Amino acid sequence: MRGAHLLHLTLLVSIVSVCYNMSHGETYNVANSMMTCKYKFQNKLFKMCVFLQIEARSADGETLDGPYSVVLQVVDVNNNPPVFSENQYSGRVREHSPAGVPFMQAFATDADDPNTLNAQLRFSIVNQIPNPGKVFYFGINPDNAEIFITEEGAEFLRARPTVRYSRGEVHGSPEVLKKKFEDYCIPRNNIPLENNPFYTCIERAERREVNLLQDPDYALIVRAEDLGGGAPNALSSTTRVNIAIIQNLWVRPGPITIRENLEEEYPMYLTTVRANDPTALYRLVQKERLSFPFTINQNGEIYVIAPLDREEKNMYTLVVMAEDEQGVELEKPMEIHVRVEDENDNPPVCDEAVFEVQENEPIGNPIGVLPAHDSDEEGTLNSFLDYTLLSQMPPKPFGKMFTINQDNGEIKVANKYFQRKEVPQYVLTFSVTDGVHTTECKAIIKVIDINNEIPVFEKKDYGTHSVPELAEVGTTLLTIKATDADDPGTGSSKVEYHITAGDPHNLFAIEVNEATGEGRVYIARPLDYELQNVFSLQIDARNPEPLIEGVEYNENATTFVVIQLVDVDELPEFEADTLNVNVPENITVGTIIMTAEAKDPEGKTIKFKMEGDEHNWLELDADSGELKTKAALDRETVEKISLTIIAYETEGDKQEAEMKVDIHLLDVNDNYPKLQKTQGFICIQDMTPLTLTAVDKDADPYGEPFTFSINRKSPNFEIKPLDGTSVQLILKKKPSSDLNATVPINIKDNAGMGITQKFDVRICNCTKLGYCYIEPGAHSWKLGMSGTIGILAGIFGFLILFLIILFYRIKKNGQQSAAAPEETKAMI
Incomplete structure (x- = not known):
């Protein structure tokens, strides 16, 4: 490397996971031992990494060092904030809507790597405007930005006051508004409605086309935050959500109370229900098979048609349906409860009463409760009974051997010295009153022998009994019996059986045969082998009458039995x-x-x-x-x-x-309103408006009413609302001649979703039948004089050619006919 003033680093290999603009063998001049990258790596392109091989060469191409492998790992950084799909969102929700049900949704995306936290978004509501009570009426799903109303919103959100329309009444119609005004605000001093400022104010408010989404009831500031939300270095963005509260007329009236046997003129008005669609048809659905004395008219007014009887039925449930003419539900069925208020119209009633008292019965011991009842409403003064003992027959040995509790009718012993031989039974007469009606009742009290014997079982152990675990409730397992030596037919000798051990879940019970005194042990509840499969039951025999002092129940009044369950393959x-x-x-x-x-x-x-x-x-x-x-x-x-x-x-x-x-x-808002027809015509003579109707497959609140508008202010056309699904397209100026026009009409549903649709209009002169008339005019297929002469010459020439051919054929046929006899002679 000494003496080398300039090194060349050559990129020998470039291997990437996606195609990228890099060439093999590319050479870089390096003077300061630094190699810079001239490409901007994007993690969305380099999903994994970049593999490089680099070597150092001299100026003449000699390899001085290398090659070396270099791995460039492309790592995503959080450099893209969330982006909402809209600058502002608009939505509508009806008052009294249930809490927690989404009615609209916001959407946001993040350009960072979706497999990392950099693109994991979290949504929240930053602010609600207005919010004077610092209570949020709206909530948002932090994962998918679905917006719903909270419990507080369901309770307190209300729509702006507006006029209510009945079936057949056109929204904003002057005639309807005049009638409404006369109903609510009778004008004074005979001032015409048109000059009444109160009426004209209402008229302007009702007839103007107000876009509630541009003038919302509430505005939410919604934030989308990446890194899963809450991180100090997270990137975020916000959007505004405009929400209009729509009036909800389909509200269940409170509980209705009607006094029974009410003397009124029937049918008697009860209440009124109102659907959000003024064209709705109403009907009542009967849930019970009993008589149903209610009716409803097409204005939603509910009437009762006859007096009610609480003792027959104390509560009615009316199910109100709101449907269109095809029977399709416009609202969810509404249940209205009608409570029948009790009237004290029933006297107390007493059942047969027979009791027993032992000769040695102590003073204060209860004998029984007088069986009396009142059919009026339980828990009210109408059914509260007051008891009084009127007489005792015979009055021996004392005139007051018994007493009765004034409030609950319990009869007790008031004296002693009962003598069965002297008085075998007493007849007591009572007065029972509910404050309005009074009934006399009687009770028989039999004097019986003392209870000095205990019941004794025939067997002390009834062994083991097997039963399948799926045996039906009520199946008899075995029969037991105990006898008592006391006076027959009295409470002293009557035997009752009780399971006192071995059955903690009360799966078994015993039924007594009054004639034989036997006890039938049966299954009282479903059995389950997997929970418990063996039951060791202890059964005691007892008398309803108390034993005399000194006599106690012992082991002779107790028996045992084992119940073994057999396993059965049960269903899942x-x-x-x-x-x-x-x-x-x-x-x-x-x-x-x-x-x-x-x-x-x-x-x-x-x-x-x-x-x-x-x-x-x-x-x-x-x-x-x-x-x-x-x-x-x-x-x-x-x-x-x-x-x-x-x-x-x-x-x-x-x-x-x-x-x-x-x-x-x-339902979610996944359909936009569509025009049923996309073309029509307007006659110039009368300029009758066209009626445009749209349909939306979504249900409330994502369907109607629709908002129609023309995108740009048109000098020739305007629209006028008819109802929630239709408008009139009005031609404002009469054209001088026929013409065709395309009108862009924007249609949005109740939640603000919609698109612009084209409607083609032909404006024409019409016939008396009301259809476009097309006037005859110059046609492109008409020819001039020269063309006409040429066609005639061609036709004339064709006729001459036809005649020449015809004469030639006739002449030829004549020559053949003349030669025929000569040929015949030659043949002979």
Whole structure:
């Protein structure tokens, strides 16, 4: 290297992962041992790295050193801030909308490497204008920038006050506004409405074309931040989101209360519902099969048509439907609850009452509760009963052997010295009142022998009994019996059976046969071998009457039985039999919608399969039960996907279980309004406006009402709104002759999404039938004099040629006819 004044570094090899403008064998002059790069590397081009080989050569090309391998690793740096797709976004949301449901979305991108944090964006709301209470009415999904209203927003957001229109009323119509004004503000001093400043103010406000998105109710400052958000060196950008609050008339009235047996003129008005579409047709759907004394008219007014009876039904649920003329729902069904208020129109009613009292019954012991009830509303004064003992027959040995609690009707012993031989039974008369109605009730109290004997089981142990774990509830397992030597037919000898041990979950119960005294042990709840398979039951026999002092229950009044469950191969079990899932139609392909969770009672391995995916949009992981999208969903194709997910065993009997899953596709704003017709004509004579109608496949709030506008102020055309889907295209000036025109019309949906569409208009003179008339005029196919003479000469020449050919054929045929006889003679 000594003596070398100039070295040449030669790039021998350039290997990159993508094509790039670098040549092999390129030479660089290096005088200061530094090599600079004259290319601007971009990580989006160099996905991996650049491999170089470099050697040093003298001026005459001799290799002095090398070659050496150099690897240039291209690393992305965070040098690109997020960029929103729009400078401003506009959206609409109806008041009273549910919290957490997205109604619009912002979009932002980052030019950095998408596989690094440099392009991982996080969205947030920086500010809400106005926000006087420092409470955010809107929220944003930090991952996808979907904007929704919060719980506070659902409660407090309200639209600007406006006039409400009924069915058939045209928005902003002068006739309709006059009627509205007369309904609300009767003019004074006979001032004409046109001169009334209050009316003209309303008229201007209602008839002007106000773009609420240019004059929003709220403005949100939304920030997109890279590096996953929150990093001190993160890059960010902001955008403005304008939000208009749209009036929501489809609001459920509060609970309605009607007093039963109300004497009024029927039908009686209850309340009014109002759809957001003034053309809606209303109807009531009956949920119950009972009588349904309600009706609704086309103005949404609900009436009750007959008096109600609370004892027949105390609550009605009215389901109101708002539909168009084809029966398509314009609003979600609304439920209105009508409560029937109780009237004290039912007297107390007493059932048969027979009680027993032992001869030695202590004072204060309860005998029983008088069975009385009132059919009026429970928990009100109308059904609160007051009890009074009127008489006792016979009045022996004392006139007051019993007493009754005034509030709850409990009968107790008030004296002693009951003598069965003297008085075998008492008849008590009570007064029961609800404050308005009074009923007399009677009770029979039998005097019985003392309870000095205990029940005794026939067997002290009933052994072991086997039963399949899937045996039905109510299945009899065995019959037991205990007897009592006390006076037959009394509470002292009556036997009751109780399971006192071995059944912590109350899976078994005992039913007593009153005639035989036997107890039927049966299954009271479903059994499960995997939870518990052996039950050692202790059963005690008891009397309803207390034993006399000194007598106690012992082991003779107790028996035992063992219940052994037999294992059965059971079906797999889902956590739920049915499942409803709401999914936005624009959900990313590959997103997990839900996870089916099931288990096998015996612990066997289970797998999953799916039925019902008619559009082949979904896929189910057979092992995990994860249900994902594998194609784009489209609510306009189908609103609900009904699936059957099957869990099945992979071994043994391969038992199966099913779960029904309904996936409801939530509408997103993925369709813009389109004109139904793109051309038309206007007659010059009357200049009748054209009616333009647009349709949008999206549902509320992404559909109608639409906003129509002409992009540039047109000197010849203007538009006038008719309703939420139609406008009139008006020709402002009458042209001097027929002409064709193309009008660019911008149509936006309720959320502000739309495009400019062309409408072709022919302006023409019309016939009496109303169609364009085309006047005859000069035609390009007409010829001059010379052309006409040429055509005639050609025709004349053709005729002469035709006659010459004809004469020649006639002459030739004559010569052939003359020669024919001579030829015949020669042949003979």
